[in-house]
Amino acid sequence: MSTQTIARQFREQRENDWQRLEAILRVAERKSVRALSDEDLLALPVLYRGALSSLSLARETSLDLELVTYLEGLCARAYFFVYGVRTTAGAKFLAFFRADWPDAIRSLWRETIVSALLMILGAVAAYLLVANDPTWFDAFVPGELGSGRDFQASAEELRRTLYDAPEGGTGLSFFATFLFTHNAQVSLMCFALGFAFGVPTAMLLVHNGTMLGAFFALFQDRGLAFELGGWLSIHGTTELFAIVLAGAAGFRIGWAVVFPGEETRLTAATRAGRTAAIAMIGVVIMLMCAGLLEGYGRQLITGDWTRYAIGWTLLLLWLAYFYIPRRRADG
Incomplete structure (x- = not known):
C-alpha cells in the first residue's frame, strides 16, 4: 500500500x-x-485529544508534511481554549494586587534588607557627622532642597516649616514638592541603574539616607527632632519604603548580571527583570499614595501623634500586605 x-x-x-x-x-x-x-x-477536550493522537500518528508514520502542519496548527489553536488562561482586564488587575505584586516583593526579601540597611547606614553616618560638625550639612543637603533650612535658621523658623500653611508656593509646599520629586527620581534611578552590577543603586540609597540623617541632625540641634519625625512619617513611611523596594528591584537585576549561575548573563537579567518590573509597577503606586498623603494629609493634619499614628499604621499595613502569606485563588 502506497x-x-x-x-x-x-x-x-x-x-x-x-x-x-x-x-x-x-x-x-x-x-x-x-x-x-x-x-x-x-466535545472540545475530547476532540482536542483526538487531534493530538492523530498528530502523533502522522508524525510517527511520516505522512505528508501538509497534513502534519495542518494538525499542528489545529492542536495549537485548541490548546489555547482547553488549557489557556483567558482572563478579563479586571481579573488581571485584581490578580496583580492579590498575588503578583506581593509575590514579587516577597521574592525580593534579601535585596530589600540590603537596600534598607544601606539607607539606614547613610542616615546614621550623616547624622553623626553633622551633629558633631554642622559644616557637613551642606555636603549632604543640596541648597535647593534646604531652602533656608540650615544651621543659620532659628528654631522658630524651622518649626514654622513643619506646621504653618504654605504661602505663595513657598515654605512647606515647596519643600514637600521638592522632596517628593527627589524621592520619586531616586526610586526610578535605583531601579534603572541596577544593571550596572547594583553599584549606582547602592550609592543612591546611601546618598538618600545621608540627606535624611543630616536633616534630623539639624532639627535635633533645634530641639525639633520629634516634630520632624511626625512631619515625615505621615507620608515618608510609604515613600521611603517605596525607595527601598525600588533599590531591591535594582539589586535583583544587578546581582543576576554578576551571578548568573548556569544561565547566560542576558537570560538571568531578563528573568530577574520580570520580577523587578512587577515590583516597580507597585512602587509607582506607592509613590502615588505618598504623593496624596504629602499633598493633603500632611498639611491638613498638624498633630504630631496623629501624624506618627497615620504614618506607622500605613507602614504596618504595607508590611502585612506584602509579607503575610496568602493562598492563591487557583491553589
Missing part, C-alpha cells in the same frame, strides 16, 4: 472530527467560549 493511500485513509477516518473541532474553534475565536453550546463545550 504512502498516499495510507494518508488518504488516515484522513478519511478522522477528518469529520477535525472539521468539527475546527468549527468549534471558529465560533470560540470569533465570539468567545461562552458562545459555545453545552454539547460543544463537552
Whole structure:
C-alpha cells in the first residue's frame, strides 16, 4: 500500500472530527467560549485529544508534511481554549494586587534588607557627622532642597516649616514638592541603574539616607527632632519604603548580571527583570499614595501623634500586605 493511500485513509477516518473541532474553534475565536453550546463545550477536550493522537500518528508514520502542519496548527489553536488562561482586564488587575505584586516583593526579601540597611547606614553616618560638625550639612543637603533650612535658621523658623500653611508656593509646599520629586527620581534611578552590577543603586540609597540623617541632625540641634519625625512619617513611611523596594528591584537585576549561575548573563537579567518590573509597577503606586498623603494629609493634619499614628499604621499595613502569606485563588 502506497504512502498516499495510507494518508488518504488516515484522513478519511478522522477528518469529520477535525472539521468539527475546527468549527468549534471558529465560533470560540470569533465570539468567545461562552458562545459555545453545552454539547460543544463537552466535545472540545475530547476532540482536542483526538487531534493530538492523530498528530502523533502522522508524525510517527511520516505522512505528508501538509497534513502534519495542518494538525499542528489545529492542536495549537485548541490548546489555547482547553488549557489557556483567558482572563478579563479586571481579573488581571485584581490578580496583580492579590498575588503578583506581593509575590514579587516577597521574592525580593534579601535585596530589600540590603537596600534598607544601606539607607539606614547613610542616615546614621550623616547624622553623626553633622551633629558633631554642622559644616557637613551642606555636603549632604543640596541648597535647593534646604531652602533656608540650615544651621543659620532659628528654631522658630524651622518649626514654622513643619506646621504653618504654605504661602505663595513657598515654605512647606515647596519643600514637600521638592522632596517628593527627589524621592520619586531616586526610586526610578535605583531601579534603572541596577544593571550596572547594583553599584549606582547602592550609592543612591546611601546618598538618600545621608540627606535624611543630616536633616534630623539639624532639627535635633533645634530641639525639633520629634516634630520632624511626625512631619515625615505621615507620608515618608510609604515613600521611603517605596525607595527601598525600588533599590531591591535594582539589586535583583544587578546581582543576576554578576551571578548568573548556569544561565547566560542576558537570560538571568531578563528573568530577574520580570520580577523587578512587577515590583516597580507597585512602587509607582506607592509613590502615588505618598504623593496624596504629602499633598493633603500632611498639611491638613498638624498633630504630631496623629501624624506618627497615620504614618506607622500605613507602614504596618504595607508590611502585612506584602509579607503575610496568602493562598492563591487557583491553589
